[in-house]
Amino acid sequence: EAQVTQNPRYLITVTGKKLTVTCSQNMNHEYMSWYRQDPGLGLRQIYYSMNVEVTDKGDVPEGYKVSRKEKRNFPLILESPSPNQTSLYFCASSRVLNGRRYFGPGTRLTVT
Amino acid sequence: AQSVTQLGSHVSVSEGALVLLRCNYSSSVPPYLFWYVQYPNQGLQLLLKYTSAATLVKGINGFEAEFKKSETSFHLTKPSAHMSDAAEYFCAVSERGNTGKLIFGQGTTLQVKP
Numbered sequence: 001e002a003q004v005t006q007n008p009r010y011l012i013t014v015t016g017k018k019l020t021v022t023c024s025q026n027m028n029h030e031y032m033s034w035y036r037q038d039p040g041l042g043l044r045q046i047y048y049s050m051n052v053e054v055t056d057k058g059d060v061p062e063g064y065k066v067s068r069k070e071k072r073n074f075p076l077i078l079e080s081p082s083p084n085q086t087s088l089y090f091c092a093s094s095r096v097l098n099g100r101r102y103f104g105p106g107t108r109l110t111v112t
Numbered sequence: 113a114q115s116v117t118q119l120g121s122h123v124s125v126s127e128g129a130l131v132l133l134r135c136n137y138s139s140s141v142p143p144y145l146f147w148y149v150q151y152p153n154q155g156l157q158l159l160l161k162y163t164s165a166a167t168l169v170k171g172i173n174g175f176e177a178e179f180k181k182s183e184t185s186f187h188l189t190k191p192s193a194h195m196s197d198a199a200e201y202f203c204a205v206s207e208r209g210n211t212g213k214l215i216f217g218q219g220t221t222l223q224v225k226p
Binding site for chain 2: 004033035040041042043044045048058090092098100101103104105106
């Protein structure tokens with residue numbers, strides 16, 4: 001089954017404790033991206049990647065890092081999480097640049 | 113910069129009534145346009161996509177949207193609402209070019225009353 005998986009689905013952590021949210025897709029898609037969803041703001045792009053070893057900042061990259069060492073994986077790293085990063089995070093992939101995005105199920109992160 | 117506006121953060125309709133969710137974008141060049149739906153505790157699913165072929169786009173679950181360049185709009189409609197249509201709906205715009213950036217509207221929550 002074609003899908004995007006994210007782990008963990010739920011995470012509660014404390015300020016400053018590094019964490020990684022994994023994202024994996026099994027569709028051989030070149031394009032992957034991370035979004036955060038906040039009430040009243042819709043989804044905002046954090047980072048995106050057009051291919052292995054090619055990443056670029058989206059609209060809200062501050063406080064986040066990503067890497068793309070393999071085509072299927074695109075982890076999101078929070079080196080020092082802060083409470084304003086409490087949000088719902090989605091990973092997405094697409095076969096072509098402006099094509100349909102396939103979204104993961106989301107990761108709800110709470111930073112206390 | 114490209115922007116997307118969804119008019120109305122909450123829309124409530126009765127079962128069987130027309131659904132109309134509004135979306136306007138700001139672009140001088142017709143972009144790619146999408147509608148996504150998010151059911152509770154799930155990720156987003158594509159409803160339909162406009163890519164410059166027919167201006168009336170049919171999607172899944174009986175939804176359709178019409179691209180109107182003169183109005184820079186891409187409103188989503190469904191003739192008869194079902195209870196299962198209750199969800200949050202997002203309009204999104206992807207600029208033509210080589211960034212692939214997808215810009216989302218704020219979302220509209222659709223409530224369907226029995």
